[in-house]
Amino acid sequence: MFGYNLTYYRLAIISMLLLESGEDNVSLIAxxxxxxxxxxxxxxxxxxxxxxxxxxxxxxxxxxxxxFDLKQIVAKIIKAAPNDKNLENLEMEQLQKSLREVLGGKRYFLVLDDVWEENRAKWLELEELIIDSAKGSRVLVTTRSKRIADCTASKDQSHALGILNEDQSWTLFKRVAFKSGQEPENSNLVKIGKEIVGRCKGIPLAIRTIGNLLYGENLESKWLTLNKEFSEIRQASEGVLCPPLD
Ligand SMILES: Nc1ncnc2c1ncn2[C@@H]1O[C@H](COP(=O)(O)OP(=O)(O)OP(=O)(O)O)[C@@H](O)[C@H]1O
Ligand SMILES: [Mg+2]
Structure with missing residues (x-):
């Protein structure tokens, strides 16, 4: 389904989720x-x-x-669980009560996807609200910020995803760009394809997006044009990020 490196993380995280352990009722994985x-x-x-x-x-x-407004998050958590609570116009205190009822000592798994809040105090406030549950409950946080990962999860519970290597990148591209994931007979397309994939710098989203654009496209000229445009876009964005010193 996805690049091999994610398969490794998937298994590692699932085993952490299933492990019966620890002193804490709730533990966090990042x-x-x-x-x-x-x-x-x-x-x-x-x-x-x-x-x-x-x-x-x-x-x-x-x-x-x-x-990361605490009230909003509590409301979102309650809404994400099956219940028939009406949350309209509730004050924080009533929301907390509803949250306690919903979690109600259950063993739960909560995913907080795409967190940007780096303020540790806010995190501790949220933790206090969700901690009171059955042993074995787990919270999985996804974030672009290393600081957030560090303040939410312990080191061994934190997974830093890396970019795909050359082989993994090519495998993913082949799957997306070519029918049945098979390399085409036209070796020029393979050569240009590999150059294009090289420009994606191991980022699956980029590889997928460009692979989708080229799917079913057999005209070499189209591939060449895209390769050229892509290289110009990259150069322009690198120029913006790192203006040349004069
Ligand atoms: N290892 C992978 N193999 C195949 N496809 C992948 C892989 N990783 C990501 N993708 C594809 O890239 C796209 C972006 O992935 P995703 O949204 O999970 O990234 P993200 O790390 O959550 O990004 P963001 O920080 O913007 O939220 C997805 O649509 C997915 O199809
Ligand atoms: Mg995301």
């Missing part, structure tokens, strides 16, 4: 990387895993993004 490396995809695949489904009494997926 997945950190730059954008487009597959954090959300990985979290989804863990979330939907059959063993994980069976292990937890309650599973909740919350997309946090740029909004």
């Amino acid at each position: 997945v950190v990387s730059i954008g487009g490396l597959g954090k959300t995809m990985l979290a989804k695949s863990v979330f939907n895993d059959e063993q994980v489904q069976k292990h937890f009494q309650l599973k909740m997926w919350v997309c946090v993004s740029d909004d």
Whole structure:
């Protein structure tokens, strides 16, 4: 389904989720990387895993993004769990009560996807609200910020995703760009394809996007044009990021 490196992380995280351990009722796991490396995809695949489904009494997926208002997050968590609570116009205190009722000593699995908040005090506040649950409950945080990963999860519970290597990048590209994932007979397309993939710098989102654009396209000229445009875009963006010294 995805590049091999994610398969490794998937298994590592699932085994952490299923492990009966620790003093704490709730423990936090973090997945950190730059954008487009597959954090959300990985979290989804863990979330939907059959063993994980069976292990937890309650599973909740919350997309946090740029909004780390505690009240909003508590409301989102409650909404992500099956219940018929009406949350309109509730004050924080009532929300907390509802949250306690929803979690209610259950063994739960909560995903907080795409967290940007680096303020540790806010994190501690949230932790206090969600900590009071059955042993074995787990929270998985995905974030682009190493600081957030460090302040939410212990080192051994934190996974930093890396970019794909050359082989993995090519394998992914082949799967997306070519029918049945097979290299075409035209070796020029393979050569240009490899150059294009090289420009994606191991970032799956880039490889996928460009592979989709080229799917079913057999005209060499189209591939060459795209390769050229891509190289110009990269040069321009590198120029913006690192203006030449004069
Ligand atoms: N290892 C991989 N193999 C194949 N496809 C991948 C891989 N990682 C990511 N993708 C693809 O790249 C896209 C972006 O991945 P995803 O949204 O999970 O990244 P992310 O790390 O959560 O990014 P962001 O920080 O922007 O939230 C997905 O649509 C997925 O299809
Ligand atoms: Mg994401």
